[in-house]
Amino acid sequence: MSRYAVILPLILLLGAMAEAAPQNDVADALAHAEALYYEAKFKESISVLLRINEVLDQQQERLKEKVNVKLQLALAHIGLNENAQAKSRLNELFSLDPNFSLDAQQFAPKVVAMADEVKAEQNEMRRRKMCDEALRRVNAGEPVAPEQLDPMKGKCPGLAAAVSAAADALYRKGLEAYKRDQIPEALDKFRSALKLHPAHELASQYLDLAVNKLRVAIDQTFIEWRRNFEAQKFGPAAEGYHQLVALNVDGDAASMLDQMRAQYRTALAPIVESWNKACASGDKTGVEGIRNRAHDLLPDRSIGQDFLDRMTTCTNVNCVRMEPRNALVRVKKETQAQPELTPAMRSFIQNTPVTVKVAARISDRGDVSVTNVTGANVVLNDAVRTAVQKWKFLPAVIQGEPRCVETEISVVISPSAGSVVQN
Structure with a gap:
C-alpha cells in the first residue's frame, strides 16, 4: 500500500502540470521516475513517464526534457524485455534529436546497441527519402541546384545516371527548339541541362550558338518593326513588338524596347490633341474614332496608359x-x-x-x-x-x-x- 500512497500524490501533481508544467515539477517527476527505474519498478516508472510525456507533448519547446522522457521510457521497456516498445520510444527520441547519442560508459551494451540500431535505421530512412525526392525532382525536370545534387550522388545509387539522362533529355529538347527557331525555349533547355551537368559539351556548344542566333533575331525583328511602324502598319508592328519582348530573355533587347515605347508615346501625343479638339467641338463620332485609333496603335496598353486615361471621359460643356x-x-x-x-x-x-x-x-x-x-x-x-x-x-x-x-x-x-x- 505504501507504494501507491507515494504514486497517488505524484499523479495529482502531474494533473496540475497539464496546464502550467513548471520546470521544477517536471524535473521532480522525472527524478521520481528514474528512482523507480533503479528500484526495478519498471511499470510504475512507465506510468509516471507516460503522464510526463503527455504533458510535454503539448508544448513546443523543452526538447531536453522530452528527449530524457523518451530515453527513460525506452530503458524501462528494456527492463521489462519489451524490445519493440523500447525501439518505438527510441525512434521518437531520434526523431526529436537525430544527433543524440548514448555514452557507452554509462549504459549497458544492450542498450547502446539497440540505440545505435534504431539510429542507423532512421538515418537510412532519411537517406532513402532524400534520394527518392532527388530522383523524383530530376526525373520530373524540376530545377535542382548542382551544389545540392553533387554531395548526394555518392549516397544515392542511380542518381548520377539519372542526372546525366535528365541533362541529355533537356539538351535534346533544346536542340529541337533550336531547329524550330524557338530560341528563348532553346536557351532555357540548354541552360537547364548545364545546371544539371555542367560538363555537357554539346549543350555548352549549342548554348553559344543559340545566344548568337538570338542577337541576330533581335536586330532583324527591330528593323522589321521600324519599317512597319514608319509605314503606319500598326498591326504587323505590334506583332514585332511582342516578338521582341519574347526575345528579350537576357536583356539584350531592352534598349530597343525602350526606343519602341518612346516612339509609340510620341505618336500618341497628336492623337490625344485631336481627341481634345473633337471633344471640345462635341464631335461624338470623332471622339470614339480617335480613341479607337489610339488603342489600335498600342501593342500594350501600359506603354501609353496615361495618354489613354486622358481620353476616357469627354465632358462637353455647352459653348x-x-x-x-x-x-x-x-x-x-x-x-x-x-x-x-x-x-x-x-x-x-x-x-x-x-x-x-x-x-x-x-x-x-x-x-x-x-x-x-x-x-x-x-x-x-x-x-x-x-x-x-x-x-x-x-x-x-x-x-x-x-x-x-x-x-x-x-x-x-x-x-x-x-x-x-x-x-
Whole structure:
C-alpha cells in the first residue's frame, strides 16, 4: 500500500502540470521516475513517464526534457524485455534529436546497441527519402541546384545516371527548339541541362550558338518593326513588338524596347490633341474614332496608359456664343494662316472679292474646329477651312473658368494678291 500512497500524490501533481508544467515539477517527476527505474519498478516508472510525456507533448519547446522522457521510457521497456516498445520510444527520441547519442560508459551494451540500431535505421530512412525526392525532382525536370545534387550522388545509387539522362533529355529538347527557331525555349533547355551537368559539351556548344542566333533575331525583328511602324502598319508592328519582348530573355533587347515605347508615346501625343479638339467641338463620332485609333496603335496598353486615361471621359460643356469681332480679337496673330490660293482660285475671284463664312468652335484651350463652311466655290471653301483650322485663340474665360466658344467668321478674299480680310 505504501507504494501507491507515494504514486497517488505524484499523479495529482502531474494533473496540475497539464496546464502550467513548471520546470521544477517536471524535473521532480522525472527524478521520481528514474528512482523507480533503479528500484526495478519498471511499470510504475512507465506510468509516471507516460503522464510526463503527455504533458510535454503539448508544448513546443523543452526538447531536453522530452528527449530524457523518451530515453527513460525506452530503458524501462528494456527492463521489462519489451524490445519493440523500447525501439518505438527510441525512434521518437531520434526523431526529436537525430544527433543524440548514448555514452557507452554509462549504459549497458544492450542498450547502446539497440540505440545505435534504431539510429542507423532512421538515418537510412532519411537517406532513402532524400534520394527518392532527388530522383523524383530530376526525373520530373524540376530545377535542382548542382551544389545540392553533387554531395548526394555518392549516397544515392542511380542518381548520377539519372542526372546525366535528365541533362541529355533537356539538351535534346533544346536542340529541337533550336531547329524550330524557338530560341528563348532553346536557351532555357540548354541552360537547364548545364545546371544539371555542367560538363555537357554539346549543350555548352549549342548554348553559344543559340545566344548568337538570338542577337541576330533581335536586330532583324527591330528593323522589321521600324519599317512597319514608319509605314503606319500598326498591326504587323505590334506583332514585332511582342516578338521582341519574347526575345528579350537576357536583356539584350531592352534598349530597343525602350526606343519602341518612346516612339509609340510620341505618336500618341497628336492623337490625344485631336481627341481634345473633337471633344471640345462635341464631335461624338470623332471622339470614339480617335480613341479607337489610339488603342489600335498600342501593342500594350501600359506603354501609353496615361495618354489613354486622358481620353476616357469627354465632358462637353455647352459653348458660349460670341460675336465674330469679339472672337477675332483673341486670335494669336502668329498662327493666323492664310488660305493657299492656286492660280485657278485667283481666276475665280477675278475682280470681285469673295466672302466665305466659317462656322467655328473654339475649344477652352484655344484650338479651332470648323463645323461648317459656306461659300460659292467648294475648292476655295476647303482652302479657307484648312487655314482657319490652324488658327489658335486665347481661351475665353467666363466666371473664372475657360469655356469653348461658337462663332461665325466671314473671310473676305480680295482679288488683289489674294489678300484676306476677316470681319
